[in-house]
Amino acid sequence: MKHTAGIRAFGLHLRRLRQARKLTQYALADYADISRPTVQRIEKGETAASLDVLLALAHALDIPLRELVDAPGIDKLA
Amino acid sequence: MKHTAGIRAFGLHLRRLRQARKLTQYALADYADISRPTVQRIEKGETAASLDVLLALAHALDIPLRELVDAPGIDKLA
Numbered sequence: 001m002k003h004t005a006g007i008r009a010f011g012l013h014l015r016r017l018r019q020a021r022k023l024t025q026y027a028l029a030d031y032a033d034i035s036r037p038t039v040q041r042i043e044k045g046e047t048a049a050s051l052d053v054l055l056a057l058a059h060a061l062d063i064p065l066r067e068l069v070d071a072p073g074i075d076k077l078a
Numbered sequence: 079m080k081h082t083a084g085i086r087a088f089g090l091h092l093r094r095l096r097q098a099r100k101l102t103q104y105a106l107a108d109y110a111d112i113s114r115p116t117v118q119r120i121e122k123g124e125t126a127a128s129l130d131v132l133l134a135l136a137h138a139l140d141i142p143l144r145e146l147v148d149a150p151g152i153d154k155l156a
Contacts, residue, residue, distance in 0.1 A: 002111070003133040006143070010129060033080070048129040051088060055081040055152070064153050065084070066144040074133070075142050 001048055006074045008045030013071030015043045017061055031060035079126055084152045086123030091149030093121045095139055109138035 001007065018028050018039075025043070029036040034053055041047035042057075049057070058068040079085065096106050096117075103121070107114040112131055119125035120135075127135070136146040 001130055003130045006133045007129055048131075050128045051085055051126040051132070051147075052079055052081045053126075054129070054147075055084045058153065064148075066148040069129075069132075069147055070142075070144040075136065 003048075004045065005076050006071075007048050009071045009073040009076070010049075010069065011043045011045040013074070014039075014057065014068075017063070017068070018043075021061065028057070028060055032056040081126075082123065083154050084149075085126050087149045087151040087154070088127075088147065089121045089123040091152070092117075092135065092146075095141070095146070096121075099139065106135070106138055110134040 018025070023031075025036050025039045029039045032039075032053070034056060038047065038049075038053070042049050042053075054068060055065060058065045061068065096103070101109075103114050103117045107117045110117075110131070112134060116125065116127075116131070120127050120131075132146060133143060136143045139146065
């Protein structure tokens with residue numbers, strides 16, 4: 001999997017967004033209609049979420065997609 | 079596949095970004111190190127690109143990821 005640095009940066013960003021709203025991984029997974037292990041793997045940077053999952057997460061967090069992916073360092077080449 | 083409206087909106091946006099830079103699908107695929115059929119399916123809204131592919135496309139177009147996904151209508155629920 002390429003762009004691992006960007007994917008890890010996104011995972012950290014997602015975790016911060018979730019925790020800022022005092023949501024558990026279960027709650028976020030439930031709102032986004034995805035599995036909790038998927039949320040866990042995305043937050044750990046182990047999985048590159050697909051656009052439909054990114055859209056589901058943005059809707060669950062009630063933020064625009066561009067904000068969801070605006071993670072510090074995500075555009076760094078690696 | 080859920081969020082099909084958002085995925086289609088992204089495909090159109092990607093096509094506009096590519097054409098604005100006078101790039102063929104082949105050229106964009108080459109720069110992003112992905113296959114041309116993948117670019118084609120993404121532009122047609124048939125495939126939900128994963129985060130690593132989105133990052134590769136953003137780098138190929140030399141724009142931040144948040145700009146790449148800032149497609150009109152992408153956040154509409156459907």
